[in-house]
Amino acid sequence: MALGLEVAKGKALKELQPFRYGQLNDKVLVTNEVGEFALLTSAEFAAFVDGVLPTDSDKYAELAKKHFFRNEETTNALARSYARKNAFLFHGPYLHIMIVTLRCNEVCVYCHASRRDMAETSFDMTPEIAASVVDTIFASPSESITIEFQGGEPLANWETVRFVIDYAVEKNRTAGKRLEFSLVTNMALMDDDKLAHLMANNVQLCTSVDGPKAIHDANRRLFNRSSYDEAVQWLRKADQCYIEKGLDPDLYHVEALLTVTRDTLAHPRGVIDEYVRLGRKAIFLRPLNPFGFAKKTFDKVGYTSAEFLDFYLESLDYMIDLNRQGVEILERTAAILLTKMLTPFDPNYLDLRSPCGAGIGQIAYNYDGSVFTCDEGRMLHQMGDDAFQIGSIPENSYKELIESPTVKALAVASCLDNIPHCSECVYKPYCGVCPVYNYAEQGGVFGQMPTNERCKIYGSILEALFRRIAEGDEEVLDIFSKWTIVRDRSVFFTHD
Amino acid sequence: MKTVVLNRKLYGATAVRSAAEDFAELATIVVDSSGQDIAVTFDEIDPDVAEVLVDEFLNFALAATVGGRG
Numbered sequence: 001m002a003l004g005l006e007v008a009k010g011k012a013l014k015e016l017q018p019f020r021y022g023q024l025n026d027k028v029l030v031t032n033e034v035g036e037f038a039l040l041t042s043a044e045f046a047a048f049v050d051g052v053l054p055t056d057s058d059k060y061a062e063l064a065k066k067h068f069f070r071n072e073e074t075t076n077a078l079a080r081s082y083a084r085k086n087a088f089l090f091h092g093p094y095l096h097i098m099i100v101t102l103r104c105n106e107v108c109v110y111c112h113a114s115r116r117d118m119a120e121t122s123f124d125m126t127p128e129i130a131a132s133v134v135d136t137i138f139a140s141p142s143e144s145i146t147i148e149f150q151g152g153e154p155l156a157n158w159e160t161v162r163f164v165i166d167y168a169v170e171k172n173r174t175a176g177k178r179l180e181f182s183l184v185t186n187m188a189l190m191d192d193d194k195l196a197h198l199m200a201n202n203v204q205l206c207t208s209v210d211g212p213k214a215i216h217d218a219n220r221r222l223f224n225r226s227s228y229d230e231a232v233q234w235l236r237k238a239d240q241c242y243i244e245k246g247l248d249p250d251l252y253h254v255e256a257l258l259t260v261t262r263d264t265l266a267h268p269r270g271v272i273d274e275y276v277r278l279g280r281k282a283i284f285l286r287p288l289n290p291f292g293f294a295k296k297t298f299d300k301v302g303y304t305s306a307e308f309l310d311f312y313l314e315s316l317d318y319m320i321d322l323n324r325q326g327v328e329i330l331e332r333t334a335a336i337l338l339t340k341m342l343t344p345f346d347p348n349y350l351d352l353r354s355p356c357g358a359g360i361g362q363i364a365y366n367y368d369g370s371v372f373t374c375d376e377g378r379m380l381h382q383m384g385d386d387a388f389q390i391g392s393i394p395e396n397s398y399k400e401l402i403e404s405p406t407v408k409a410l411a412v413a414s415c416l417d418n419i420p421h422c423s424e425c426v427y428k429p430y431c432g433v434c435p436v437y438n439y440a441e442q443g444g445v446f447g448q449m450p451t452n453e454r455c456k457i458y459g460s461i462l463e464a465l466f467r468r469i470a471e472g473d474e475e476v477l478d479i480f481s482k483w484t485i486v487r488d489r490s491v492f493f494t495h496d
Numbered sequence: 497m498k499t500v501v502l503n504r505k506l507y508g509a510t511a512v513r514s515a516a517e518d519f520a521e522l523a524t525i526v527v528d529s530s531g532q533d534i535a536v537t538f539d540e541i542d543p544d545v546a547e548v549l550v551d552e553f554l555n556f557a558l559a560a561t562v563g564g565r566g
Contacts, residue, residue: 387505405554409506412558445506446562 012051022426095362139398359407421449511560
């Protein structure tokens with residue numbers, strides 16, 4: 001980034017560890033490879049790169065503590081930290097998304113999955129394919145395995161959901177992995193028996209809540225009933241089940257997922273108030289994906305990155321204000337990025353890491369046994385593009401799937417060190433690209449960042465978070481710090 | 497002998513053929529782009545590079561695709 005400084009020619013650079021820099025208000029933000037950062041005045045920055053920053057100054061001490069000066073000790077410390085932050089590279093895929101059916105009982109304005117009508121049972125995953133998928137999942141070297149049921153509406157194929165849970169639990173008696181189940185459901189096909197089985201197996205439930213009832217019901221249409229009423233009724237029942245099991249409701253409750261449409265943009269406070277009213281502790285503000293049905297109707301439900309950012313930033317400030325008043329609510333994108341910025345750990349969020357999770361962090365299994373690098377790749381397949389299919393089950397083994405040239409291509413294409421703009425960006429230690437997004441929106445898996453809307457969104461969110469950190473408000477820093485705390489929810493890993 | 501199948505939406509056929517020419521001293525490489533996908537068969541691989549040749553070839557072909565040789 002141009003700062004009017006001749007950074008590259010000073011021989012003092014040899015005394016510095018690699019770093020990136022960028023302007024932030026009247027300060028210069030410097031970041032190193034593991035995400036440690038400092039804010040310098042222009043004069044301090046000039047002195048830093050020229051090697052004349054006074055060694056007895058506070059800023060020198062801060063930069064030294066954060067490993068910006070090169071010596072054997074800082075090199076070793078950075079190497080250890082880099083290994084810890086990138087440990088996911090050695091784990092293999094942990095997130096396994098099973099599309100157990102394409103059938104769905106709701107019609108959503110933004111549907112990603114190209115739903116099928118409830119009568120079309122040929123779009124269900126059979127127990128035979130499901131068994132082969134579970135066998136493949138357990139071939140992953142990852143010690144942690146999350147099986148996420150998606151659709152369509154997964155409860156439309158309850159028999160296969162139930163079979164997978166029972167079969168995977170049985171397999172895990174010898175495999176001994178940290179096995180977790182997650183069910184993404186609209187709840188409208190839930191009943192007491194299903195809920196009891198899900199609770200007995202500690203299946204994490206996630207449901208869509210698109211904000212207040214009027215917005216939710218407009219987005220998600222259910223014949224003759226309110227989709228909002230169905231979701232909220234079962235959300236409350238499930239929450240009560242967790243309490244009856246003696247679990248802390250702050251940790252164990254139904255996760256609610258928001259899809260932001262154009263109708264949502266005008267109501268940031270209404271949406272957040274709804275989540276607080278429902279007792280949720282977190283809200284995940286993500287822009288609409290340009291995949292599947294949503295792309296066809298983007299004129300109706302979509303928006304620009306600038307419009308989304310206005311919504312996001314107003315929401316973020318409102319959530320900070322609520323926290324100041326003692327209301328516990330966090331925004332998940334911010335929490336993920338803050339964890340990367342403020343802690344020595346990486347949350348392994350597959351969409352924001354380098355390389356991304358496609359094939360090496362997650363795998364998506366379609367109802368018919370076709371296998372994809374990720375759910376985004378599977379969504380594109382539903383639009384008729386098989387670019388991200390890596391094989392089929394039972395024909396291909398886990399080894400064949402993971403060694404697919406497509407998996408390797410995506411790993412290369414999402415490695416930020418390879419990407420012009422990203423490789424020099426001050427936010428590189430915290431960010432990640434999505435090759436499927438790039439392919440769908442820009443015609444190739446290697447994105448063109450200067451015109452990339454996703455880059456604009458995450459770059460702007462990172463800038464906004466750093467601005468708030470730079471302002472130095474202790475209360476905000478304390479809130480941000482709390483958002484990075486990961487609390488133990490290990491009950492979801494137990495299946496007796 | 498080893499065969500890899502490349503999705504032509506990610507790997508350009510011209511780039512793959514060009515890569516095969518560039519790697520010709522290290523292996524016998526046959527490119528079949530007549531089908532839906534591109535099949536690349538490697539044989540008689542130089543033992544000094546046997547472990548890395550296919551992956552290096554794939555990276556080279558991908559870079560050639562992105563570089564406009566697709």
